[in-house]
Amino acid sequence: MRLSKPIFALLFTANLCLLTGCNNAPPDPRQHRITISTDPSLAPSWQQQLGDSAQKLTPEEQQLLANYIERIQYRLAHTANPADVFNPAKTNPAIDPSNPNIDTSSKPSAAKAVKHPISILVATALVEQRAYEHQHPFNPSGKPLTLQEQYPLRVIATPTSLNEELATKSVPQRWQVVLRNLGPESIDTFAGTLSLPLSSSATLGPESATNPVIEIPPTQFVPPIARGKAGLFIVDVPPVIAAKFTPTQLAEPQSIGIVIDSGVIELADGESVALAATNAPSVK
Structure with missing residues (x-):
């Protein structure tokens, strides 16, 4: 029996795979x-x-x-x-x-x-x-999540990102920060310290080996920050800290890392959450 060319080619390919082995793994x-x-x-x-x-x-x-x-x-x-x-x-x-x-x-x-x-x-x-x-x-x-991870922060605006004049060397910069609530209850108030992790190229000098922290006075959220929602508050950043961030970071504030270092979060149900402090120096 004489095989047609297409059938012959198909049988030849099949025999070649049996002899040499074929990679059946999909390319995608x-x-x-x-x-x-x-x-x-x-x-x-x-x-x-x-x-x-x-x-x-x-x-x-x-x-x-x-x-x-x-x-x-x-x-x-x-x-x-x-x-x-x-x-x-x-x-x-x-x-x-x-x-x-x-x-x-x-x-x-x-x-x-x-x-x-x-x-x-x-x-x-x-x-x-x-x-x-x-x-x-x-x-x-x-x-x-850890307690700190349940309450993540994000810088959403700085004077630079808002096209406002930068604060003078003697006046703190006012940054807008968002606190998101991933905890079990609504957040009523917060007081404590925030940590601003600095890049390797931005330090406060040889006298400070750790990230600086900023003290936050008791801040009430009206209405309380519901579970899964976020609330806005203002952070006064001392000039000595603000000066350590590059113009690009200040113009793109979401690139700035910020976390709760320590403090107490008062919940709407009357309970409170205490976050442990680190060894970072406090900057008032």
């Missing part, structure tokens, strides 16, 4: 399956698993995939039943499923960690992580 890394485990010997890094195709993921996708793996590894480490890995309430009963941003004194035990790795399609992991971070933008790993 999103179509790869990756293995996730708390044991590195059972699951190498996602970069190793994807090989050269990992470079085809966008920077955003690479970060999403890394966050997804970290989140699932945390759940694997704190559950005994693989079926519960994707159930936050069973993974860590100390976390309120409706608000997994809350840190508690009750820590889940890692002694009952899932020993078997799990496998998932990269495309599925990206979709799930993107949806998760949309709901939890301040907690991509799903781990319980």
Whole structure:
């Protein structure tokens, strides 16, 4: 029987694959399956698993995939039943499923960690992580947040960013700062200190080896900052600190790092939250 040219070519290609071996891995890394485990010997890094195709993921996708793996590894480490890995309430009963941003004194035990790795399609992991971070933008790993992390700050405006004249050397700059409430109850007032981490090129001089802090007097929020919402307040930044930030940072205030160093947050239900102090020097 005489074979047609198309059929002959198909059979020849099939025999060549059998003899030399063919790479069946899809060229699109999103179509790869990756293995996730708390044991590195059972699951190498996602970069190793994807090989050269990992470079085809966008920077955003690479970060999403890394966050997804970290989140699932945390759940694997704190559950005994693989079926519960994707159930936050069973993974860590100390976390309120409706608000997994809350840190508690009750820590889940890692002694009952899932020993078997799990496998998932990269495309599925990206979709799930993107949806998760949309709901939890301040907690991509799903781990319980510390008290400081429950109350993140962001500088949203400085005199420079508002096209106003910079304060003189003897007058503090007035920065607009947003406090977001990821805690369990509405925030009524805050008093304490804020820390301004400086870059390696910006320091207060050899006499100060740590980040400076700014004292904040009792500040009341009207209305109280509801859970999941944010409130605005003004911070008077001493000239000695403001002078350490570059014009670019002052013009783009969201690039300036700022955190609560210590203080007391009074909640609307009458309870209070005390945040521990660090060893940073106070600047009044």
